[in-house]
Every structure is written in C-alpha cells, then in structure tokens.
Amino acid sequence: MEKLTDEKIQKGLEVLRREVGSKLLTHVNSCVHCGLCAESCVYYNVEPNEHFVPAKKVDIVSSVYRRYYSTTGKFIPWLTGARKLDDATIEEMVDLLYGSCTMCGRCNKHCSVGVDIEYLVRTGRAMLAEMGYVPETLQKTVDAAINTGNNMGISTEDFVDTLKWLEEELQFEVEDDNAIIPLDEKGKDIMYTLNPREPKFFPLSISAMAKVFYAAGESWTLSTKMYDVTNYAYFSGNLEEGQLIAQRMVDEMKSLKANRCILAECGHGTRSFRWEAPNYLEQGFSFEVETSVELLAEYIREGRIKVDPEKNQEIVTLHDPCNLTRSGGILEEQRYILSKCVKNFVEMTPKGTDNLCCGGGGGQLSMSEYNERRMRISGLKADQIRKTEASVVATPCHNCVDQLIQTNAAYKLNVKIKTLAEIVADAIVLDNENEENIS
Amino acid sequence: MFWYQWLAIAALAICMISCIYLFFRIISLGNPPEYARRAGNIGKAVRYSFTGAMSPRQKESAYLHLPTYIAGIIYHIGTFLSIIIFFIYLFDLNIGGWACQLAVGILIASSLCGIGILIKRIMKHELRSLSNPDDYISNILVTAFQVITAVDMIYSVWPAYYIISALLLLYLPLGKLKHAVYFFAARYHLGFFYGWRGVWPPKHIRK
Incomplete structure (x- = not known):
C-alpha cells in the first residue's frame, strides 16, 4: 500500500466536507451498534465473524467523520471510538469497503434504525479513491473505459x-x-x-x-x-x-x-x-x-411482439439484480416477462427486494484480489438455485450472468444462465411462423 | 425547589437546545439533491418508511432476533415512560394508585431488558468488537434512569433521581443517544431514497 501523506489525508477528508449535507450527517450519526444487521450480509452469512458485520463498515466511515468533524471526536476521541485517518485505518477501510461489500444494499432495508449503509460504503470508497487507494484491478477497468x-x-x-x-x-x-x-x-x-x-x-x-x-x-x-x-x-x-x-x-x-x-x-x-x-x-x-x-x-403488454411460452419448456427461476430491484424498483416487469415467455417459472427464496446478492456486485467481479472471498459467498446463491430445481436461471444483468456462470461451474449446479432478452427471443413468434401456437 | 431540581432543569434545557440545534441543522441542510427523473411517490414512501417498513415482518433485524427485538422495544417504552414521568415530576403532578404500580412494573421490565442488552454487548464477541465506551455509558445511563425512576416512585429518592436524570440529559447530545433525533432523519432519508426510485411503498409480486 502506498504511503499515506498529509496531502492524501486532506483529499480524503475533503470528500467528507464535499458530501456533508443532511444525508451524510444523518447516517454517520444514526448507527447504534446493535449488530442486528449482520445476517442481512452475504459475507457474514458465509463467514460469521465481526469483520463482516455491516455496522463495521458504517463505523469505519463514521468514526473518521467523528474524529475530524465532531466536537466529541476532536476532544475526547476515545469516548465514541473516533479514528484518525492513518495507515491502519486506510488498510481496514480498503478491505472492508472494497473487499467485503458488494454494495447490494440488503443491509439498508434490514437495519433496525434505517442507516443507508451502502451510501456510507460509497462515501468511504470515494474517500479512498481521492487518496489513490482504489484496488489496482478495479482502477484498470475504469481506466479501460x-x-x-x-x-x-x-x-x-x-x-x-x-x-x-x-x-x-x-x-x-x-x-x-x-x-x-x-x-x-x-x-x-x-x-x-x-x-x-x-x-x-x-x-x-x-x-x-x-x-x-x-x-x-x-x-x-x-x-x-x-x-x-x-x-x-x-x-x-x-x-x-x-x-x-x-x-x-x-x-x-x-x-x-x-x-x-x-x-x-x-x-x-x-x-x-x-x-x-x-x-x-x-x-x-x-x-x-x-x-x-x-x-x-x-x-x-402492448402486443408489439408475440410470444409463446411453450417454446421455453424448461423450469426457469429468476435472480433479481440488487441494483435493478432493491435499489431500482424494477420488480414486476421481469416477472411479467417470464410469466408470458416460459412454461414453468419458479421463484427463489428469498426473492425480489430481499433477494441475496450473487456476489459479483460492487465491482467484485473486476477485483481479482478478492476472488476467493467472492466465490465463497456465491455458495449462498448456489443453494438458492439448487432448491428451486430449475434448469435455467434468468437474470437481467450481465454482471450477475458472469458471476452466476462461475457459480454454476464452481458449485456444479448444471444450470443454464440466460438474460431476459435471450428468453424473450426464444419465445418470439415471428409473423412468418405458424401462428397456431401463439398464446 | 431544591438545587438538584434546578440542576435537572438546567440539564434539560441544555439537552433540548442541543437536540433542537441538531434537528434544525438537519432540516436546514435540506433534501439530498436528486436530478434523476422521479419514479415514485416520496410522501407515500416516507410514510411507509415510518410504518410498514418498521414492521418486524419486514426486517431480519427483528424477525431473526425476536428476543433482542422485543427487549429493545420494551427498553424504549421504558425510556419514553421515564421521560414522561420526569416531566410529571417537573410540573409537580402526582401519579398514584394503579397508574403508579403499572409504571413501576413496566420500568422494572424495561430495566431488566436494558441490563440484558448490556450483558449481551459484553458477552458477545461481535458486539464487543463493534462497541466503544459510548455504547456502554449510554446503556448504563438510560438503564440507571429507568431504575431510579422506578425506585423513586416507591421510595422518593429525589436527590439521586434528579442527579441521574441530569447526567443522562447532559450526556444525550454527546454520544449515540442522539439517535433520538437522527433516527427520524434516517427513516426520512431512507424513505426519500427508495421513494424517488419507486422501490417504496413496496410493489407486490403477483402470484
């Protein structure tokens, strides 16, 4: 890790200064350290130890905030665990915020108070990015773009x-x-x-x-x-x-x-x-x-394309991408599409806004440093898929497709991973086809 | 009035001024800027954030931890009750008969819950690692406030009651107890965020 300088510290703190508003102020001050968010995190579920409790991620960002921007933190830092932005803090931030979080936002929904944990993770990542601590592999992906x-x-x-x-x-x-x-x-x-x-x-x-x-x-x-x-x-x-x-x-x-x-x-x-x-x-x-x-x-819905569910006979289940469903409100559309395009559709448990992250979110797919961890947490998704007995997993996200393909191989699920467009394309009845089978 | 009552009144004034300052500071900073086209109803989402989303059925933090969740609810009921009793005393009103017995019963139960939560924090490795001195001090002060309120209702231990009340009120704006203000802001912001994106109020998956 590159040496921390005063200039870097100022850059990191500048992010907190820039971000300061009602939202940041609220969320850095709201966590009561109850720890009840633990089970909502895929990392904690696979490896139940304190490092993976989402409140830890909240705490590392808010403790730095407290140290530099609150009176208690400035004068009696030990009281609230306010932390200096030093090498040890940075190292922990990198592992917690980049290496132990898919930014799936599941903990937000289940937090007993309502702390936007994922927002604080993003704020922490913004600090690290300003200081030049983005994991090399992730930065290479950004650079390529x-x-x-x-x-x-x-x-x-x-x-x-x-x-x-x-x-x-x-x-x-x-x-x-x-x-x-x-x-x-x-x-x-x-x-x-x-x-x-x-x-x-x-x-x-x-x-x-x-x-x-x-x-x-x-x-x-x-x-x-x-x-x-x-x-x-x-x-x-x-x-x-x-x-x-x-x-x-x-x-x-x-x-x-x-x-x-x-x-x-x-x-x-x-x-x-x-x-x-x-x-x-x-x-x-x-x-x-x-x-x-x-x-x-x-x-x-508008009849602009005609589809026949008989063309997709296999049992299909659905993986809801976190950013599309939990943070994007797209919940019914994918189900409507599948109800019209496949013969046998089964839901995963949990599903919708409660669905578990596939493990590839938050840039994890591009950060090879954390591959082993990423593939460990995907075991939860593998279990979910196995329980549905489906032979096709549909998901409207190419990141998820990639992660699910790797999960499929690693956990020997023997399923096919498809996007919704592929499923719809398979079900399409073109005008020049025999229309007898149109649903 | 005795000196310890004046002390409690002064502490209450400091506490209220601090909390009002925190509250108006949040309000004055306004909503976070959102430039994307809104997909939902903010008002309904914020209402849901304070109601349906708080339902134990909606939160793993509640339904996977029912004993802790129930203890937390009782603990908070005890805190609110203690605050109400503090104001009743301050305005020199009386609580007598069955109301007094009921209040003492609730406060004994809530104090036990507070002690239970403290023991859990001390005993459970993960919670201990998350905790700082403020977490312990806050719990001890709030539990002591409830205990002394219950004791005072039976034996009238006024100096101790008012001193502990004053300590709690003075400490509240310093540590995590200020979530008494920020909790509402957090629920609002979460409702605002999910409302803008059309996530809340939740859509129901049709069978």
Whole structure:
C-alpha cells in the first residue's frame, strides 16, 4: 500500500466536507451498534465473524467523520471510538469497503434504525479513491473505459466486425435480409446500450435483443462510439471519472438525436446511469432513460411482439439484480416477462427486494484480489438455485450472468444462465411462423 | 425547589437546545439533491418508511432476533415512560394508585431488558468488537434512569433521581443517544431514497 501523506489525508477528508449535507450527517450519526444487521450480509452469512458485520463498515466511515468533524471526536476521541485517518485505518477501510461489500444494499432495508449503509460504503470508497487507494484491478477497468470507450477495451473495428457477423446470423435466423443491426443512425427513437461483456463474451444476447427489436419493428440504433452502459467509477468511488463516463453517454444521446436511452440488462449500469449520472452531472436529462426489462415488458403488454411460452419448456427461476430491484424498483416487469415467455417459472427464496446478492456486485467481479472471498459467498446463491430445481436461471444483468456462470461451474449446479432478452427471443413468434401456437 | 431540581432543569434545557440545534441543522441542510427523473411517490414512501417498513415482518433485524427485538422495544417504552414521568415530576403532578404500580412494573421490565442488552454487548464477541465506551455509558445511563425512576416512585429518592436524570440529559447530545433525533432523519432519508426510485411503498409480486 502506498504511503499515506498529509496531502492524501486532506483529499480524503475533503470528500467528507464535499458530501456533508443532511444525508451524510444523518447516517454517520444514526448507527447504534446493535449488530442486528449482520445476517442481512452475504459475507457474514458465509463467514460469521465481526469483520463482516455491516455496522463495521458504517463505523469505519463514521468514526473518521467523528474524529475530524465532531466536537466529541476532536476532544475526547476515545469516548465514541473516533479514528484518525492513518495507515491502519486506510488498510481496514480498503478491505472492508472494497473487499467485503458488494454494495447490494440488503443491509439498508434490514437495519433496525434505517442507516443507508451502502451510501456510507460509497462515501468511504470515494474517500479512498481521492487518496489513490482504489484496488489496482478495479482502477484498470475504469481506466479501460476512459481510454478506450468501454471497460473491456474492445476496439471499434472488432466491435463493428462482431455486429456485422451477428447481423448476418440474425438475417439467417429470421429469414429476412432486411433485418439489420443499425449503427450510429441519427434520429432513431431508441439508442440501445450494451454491457461490453456482450460483444466480448456473450454476443448471443445482442442478437437476441436485435431479434426482439426486429420483431417489434422498432426504430433503434447502437452507437459504435459510446455503447458501454457500465460505469465502474461508481464502484471505485471516483467522482470525476464517473462524471466523464456519464457525460460521454449523454453526449452520444444528443449526437444521435435519439429520444430514449435503453439500458442493457445491467444492474449497476442502470443504477449508475439512470439514478446516479444525473447527480454526477447535476442535471436532469432531456431524454428518457429506461431499462430493457421495462421495454421488453412494454412490447409484450402492448402486443408489439408475440410470444409463446411453450417454446421455453424448461423450469426457469429468476435472480433479481440488487441494483435493478432493491435499489431500482424494477420488480414486476421481469416477472411479467417470464410469466408470458416460459412454461414453468419458479421463484427463489428469498426473492425480489430481499433477494441475496450473487456476489459479483460492487465491482467484485473486476477485483481479482478478492476472488476467493467472492466465490465463497456465491455458495449462498448456489443453494438458492439448487432448491428451486430449475434448469435455467434468468437474470437481467450481465454482471450477475458472469458471476452466476462461475457459480454454476464452481458449485456444479448444471444450470443454464440466460438474460431476459435471450428468453424473450426464444419465445418470439415471428409473423412468418405458424401462428397456431401463439398464446 | 431544591438545587438538584434546578440542576435537572438546567440539564434539560441544555439537552433540548442541543437536540433542537441538531434537528434544525438537519432540516436546514435540506433534501439530498436528486436530478434523476422521479419514479415514485416520496410522501407515500416516507410514510411507509415510518410504518410498514418498521414492521418486524419486514426486517431480519427483528424477525431473526425476536428476543433482542422485543427487549429493545420494551427498553424504549421504558425510556419514553421515564421521560414522561420526569416531566410529571417537573410540573409537580402526582401519579398514584394503579397508574403508579403499572409504571413501576413496566420500568422494572424495561430495566431488566436494558441490563440484558448490556450483558449481551459484553458477552458477545461481535458486539464487543463493534462497541466503544459510548455504547456502554449510554446503556448504563438510560438503564440507571429507568431504575431510579422506578425506585423513586416507591421510595422518593429525589436527590439521586434528579442527579441521574441530569447526567443522562447532559450526556444525550454527546454520544449515540442522539439517535433520538437522527433516527427520524434516517427513516426520512431512507424513505426519500427508495421513494424517488419507486422501490417504496413496496410493489407486490403477483402470484
């Protein structure tokens, strides 16, 4: 770890000064150290020791706040456990806030007082980011997004090649040479975004969504310049980098003159662009921002696409991404889609806003330093999936897909992991198909 | 009035001024800025935050820890009752008969809960590691306040009663007991946050 200097300390404390408002003041002063939040944390459930109690994360941020900004903390620090921002504190902060938290927000909901624990974790990460203590692997992901336009570092040439190949596949599948994946077209209703994992590892999810757009007769386009829905600076805590990435998406929406920005199936992408980006940039957007989950539900509800659940016969369960459901309010849409597109749908327990994190949130997937811990906590999700006896796990989040694929392999679940777009695409009945089986 | 009563009144004034300051400071700082398009109803979400979301059925911190949760509720009832009795004494009013017996009964139960919570904090390794001196002092002062209120209702131990009350009132704004103010702000902020995003009031999963 890099040596702590006075300059760094001032930078860290500046974050608390910058953030100070009713919300920060409230949450740094509200925890009563009851410890009853412990069981709501996936880390604690797998490894029940004091290090993983969410209140510890609250305490390390609020104890620093108390030390520098409260009278009691300044003059009698021992009384309230106020801590100096020193090497030991920083080391503990890095492990607690980056290495032991997926920022799933489950503890917020279950806190006996109502402390926004995840908000304090983000504030603590922002302090660490200002001081230069972001884990190297996470910072590399942010750097890739800033330097190349997407967090996987995919070149535009490779991206366009992949899309051209997918377009040919789409035309072959729907037997229509007019089925296209439009690129950089101005004045379309929708600018669709992607998680860069899609072109890199899961291109079929792009063709699935392209098939849905084709079936719906949608006016849409992809940008080759800025298609990355993710913003890992949200996880690292670096405000300036977060602003830069968010601004690029806003600029591209304006440049392509689209009406709606449709966010790919990505929990943190949704959180960071729909909810946080306007705050980063201190401006409301002049265009609509929606998730593809809402769009898919809208297409089915309005009859713009026809689906047949008989085409998906396997037992399907659903993993609710934390940022989409617990912190984003998207709860019914994914269930509506599955109720229309699959024959056998079973819920996990717990589900919805109580669902357990898959383990890949909070930037954990990119922080290889904590891989072992991440895979240990995914055992909880493996148990949840096993109990449903499902053979397909649907989840509207590419981060979750990635983590669930690794969980599937590590815990030998023998299930398939699919996005909602893939499930909808499989269930679509095109006009040129026999309509006898339409539900 | 005796000196110890004046002491308690002075402590009450300091405590109230401090709490009012904390409260108005939070209010004056306003809502956190939210520039994203609102997806829900803030008013309903904040109401839910103070009502339905506090239901023991909604919180693992309650339903997974029922004995502690119930002890906590009784402890808080005892605290509020002790404060009410403090004001009754301050205005020189009387509590007699069955009301006095009922109050003493509740205060004995709540004091035992307070002692139980303190023992749990001392005995349980995880809680001990979370705790600082303020956690112990706060618990001891509040429990002592309840005990002395109950004792005073039977034996009239006025100097001790008013001195302990004064100590509690003077300490309240310094440590975690100020959650008496911040608790409400925390519930408000949580309601505001989830309300803006349309998470609260909760949507129900249709069968």
